[in-house]
Amino acid sequence: MTNVLKAIKGMNDILPGSVPRKDKLPDSALWQWFETTVRSVLGRYGYQYLLTPIVEPTALFVRGLGEVTDIVEKEMYSFTDAMNGDQLTLRPEATAGIVRAMVEHNALYNGPLRLWTLGPMFRHERPQKGRYRQFNQLDVEALGFAGPDVDAELILMVRRLWQELGLVVGQHVRLELNSLGQPTERQAHREALIAYFEAHAEQLDEDARRRLHSNPLRILDTKNPALQALVEAAPSLMDFLGAETLGHFNAVRAALDAAGLAYRINPRLVRGMDYYNLTVFEWVTDHLGSQGTVCGGGRYDGLFEQLGGKPTPAVGFGLGIERLLLLIQELALPVPAVSPTAYAVVADPASLPQVLVTLEALRAAGIAVQMHASGGGIKAQFKKADASGAAFALVFGADELAQGMVAVKPLRDAAAAQSLKPLADVATWAHELRNA
Incomplete structure (x- = not known):
C-alpha cells in the first residue's frame, strides 16, 4: 500500500455515508440535501443559476480583489499556461468571475439579474477544520440594483435559508452589519487611519507595517491579539460617513428591524476584498472555534467599472459549504435521510x-x-x-x-x-x- 496515491492535503473527497472515514467530513447525502434546499429557497426569490470557469486570468483577481489583499498576496494558485504563456489562476472566489462574465456577454442589457452559483474555490493556506485549500462555496449576486431594499432582501433570504436548514438565528448563528461608505469617505478615513497608526508605529506587527500605506483598512481585520486594543481605539469609518451613505445604511437597518431580524453593528467589519462599499455583513457562529464566519458579503458598486464594464450597482454574498455543514453536524441538527422508497x-x-x-x-x-x-x-x-x-x-x-x-x-x-x-x-x- 506504500504506492497508493492520495488526495492533495487540504482537498477532500465527499463520499457516501456508507463509506467509513476518520475525518468526520460531511457525507454526500448532507451535500445533496443542502443543495436541494438552496435551489428551493433561491428559486422563491427569483434567482437564476449560472456557471463560470474554474480557471480565470490572474489579472481578474489582482484587479478585482486588490493587490494587497491576503488572497492575492499569499493564497492564489497561479500558473503560466504552457501553450501561450498566459497567467492563469484557479478561482479563489466567485464574484469577480461572475462580473467578468456579465461584462463580457453584456448580460445586463435587458435589465438587472439575480444570480447564483455553487462550486469549488481554491486558496493555498494551512488546512484546518472548516478551512481547506479546495473548498466549495455558494455564491449569490443581485446585479443592477442600487437600493437598500435589495441589500435587506438578500440578508433576509439568508435567514430563510438558515430556517429551512434548522439553524436558529441568535442561538446558532447571528448577524453582524456595517457600512464601508463610498470611496471619498473611505479616503478620508484612510488618511486618518494612516496618521493614527503612524503615531503608534512601534506597536505594529510586520504585517500591519507592510499594509500601513497600501491598505490600512485591512489592519482593522488583524487576527493578532496584541493589536486588538490598538485597533479598537482607531478612528471609526462611521464618523466619516455622509448623509447619503447613512441614509442607505439606515434604510437597510429599518427593513431588518421591521422583519424582526436582530443584528449587531460591527464598525470593524471590513471583509477580505477591496471591492466592497456601503453595506457589508457577516453571519457568524460560536460553535466552530476560530472559523466563526459561515457567510459574508455586501455591496460592491464599483467592481463592474473596475473590470472594464459600465458603472453597475451590485450586492451579493458567499457561503462556505463545508464550514456550514460542519456546523450542522456539530449541532446534531436533524437531517432528512436519503433512502429509496x-x-x-x-x-x-x-x-x-x-x-x-x-x-x-x-x-x-x-x-x-x-x-x-x-x-x-x-x-x-x-x-x-x-x-x-x-x-x-x-x-x-x-x-x-x-x-x-x-x-x-x-x-x-x-x-x-x-x-x-x-x-x-x-x-x-x-x-x-x-x-x-
Missing part, C-alpha cells in the same frame, strides 16, 4: 429479466427502487433492505412470480401487513407506495 429482494437470479421490467416501470412512475445485486440468500437480502432505509421490500419470490405478483412488505411499520401487487398494473400500486 423500496428495495427489491430477488430470490432467483433467473427471474432477473422479469424483475428488471417491473423495477423500470416503478422508476418511470417516480419510485426510487434499489435492486439487490450479485446474489445472496433471502435473509441476507432482507438485512440489506433494512439497512438501506427503504420503506418497503419488494419480494420477487418464485410463488409470487408464478402468480404474476410481487410481495410488498412494509419495513418500518411492524403492524402493517404484507400484500401482493400485480406485475401487470405497476402504475396503480406505484401511486400507493409514493403516498404511503
Whole structure:
C-alpha cells in the first residue's frame, strides 16, 4: 500500500455515508440535501443559476480583489499556461468571475439579474477544520440594483435559508452589519487611519507595517491579539460617513428591524476584498472555534467599472459549504435521510429479466427502487433492505412470480401487513407506495 496515491492535503473527497472515514467530513447525502434546499429557497426569490470557469486570468483577481489583499498576496494558485504563456489562476472566489462574465456577454442589457452559483474555490493556506485549500462555496449576486431594499432582501433570504436548514438565528448563528461608505469617505478615513497608526508605529506587527500605506483598512481585520486594543481605539469609518451613505445604511437597518431580524453593528467589519462599499455583513457562529464566519458579503458598486464594464450597482454574498455543514453536524441538527422508497429482494437470479421490467416501470412512475445485486440468500437480502432505509421490500419470490405478483412488505411499520401487487398494473400500486 506504500504506492497508493492520495488526495492533495487540504482537498477532500465527499463520499457516501456508507463509506467509513476518520475525518468526520460531511457525507454526500448532507451535500445533496443542502443543495436541494438552496435551489428551493433561491428559486422563491427569483434567482437564476449560472456557471463560470474554474480557471480565470490572474489579472481578474489582482484587479478585482486588490493587490494587497491576503488572497492575492499569499493564497492564489497561479500558473503560466504552457501553450501561450498566459497567467492563469484557479478561482479563489466567485464574484469577480461572475462580473467578468456579465461584462463580457453584456448580460445586463435587458435589465438587472439575480444570480447564483455553487462550486469549488481554491486558496493555498494551512488546512484546518472548516478551512481547506479546495473548498466549495455558494455564491449569490443581485446585479443592477442600487437600493437598500435589495441589500435587506438578500440578508433576509439568508435567514430563510438558515430556517429551512434548522439553524436558529441568535442561538446558532447571528448577524453582524456595517457600512464601508463610498470611496471619498473611505479616503478620508484612510488618511486618518494612516496618521493614527503612524503615531503608534512601534506597536505594529510586520504585517500591519507592510499594509500601513497600501491598505490600512485591512489592519482593522488583524487576527493578532496584541493589536486588538490598538485597533479598537482607531478612528471609526462611521464618523466619516455622509448623509447619503447613512441614509442607505439606515434604510437597510429599518427593513431588518421591521422583519424582526436582530443584528449587531460591527464598525470593524471590513471583509477580505477591496471591492466592497456601503453595506457589508457577516453571519457568524460560536460553535466552530476560530472559523466563526459561515457567510459574508455586501455591496460592491464599483467592481463592474473596475473590470472594464459600465458603472453597475451590485450586492451579493458567499457561503462556505463545508464550514456550514460542519456546523450542522456539530449541532446534531436533524437531517432528512436519503433512502429509496423500496428495495427489491430477488430470490432467483433467473427471474432477473422479469424483475428488471417491473423495477423500470416503478422508476418511470417516480419510485426510487434499489435492486439487490450479485446474489445472496433471502435473509441476507432482507438485512440489506433494512439497512438501506427503504420503506418497503419488494419480494420477487418464485410463488409470487408464478402468480404474476410481487410481495410488498412494509419495513418500518411492524403492524402493517404484507400484500401482493400485480406485475401487470405497476402504475396503480406505484401511486400507493409514493403516498404511503
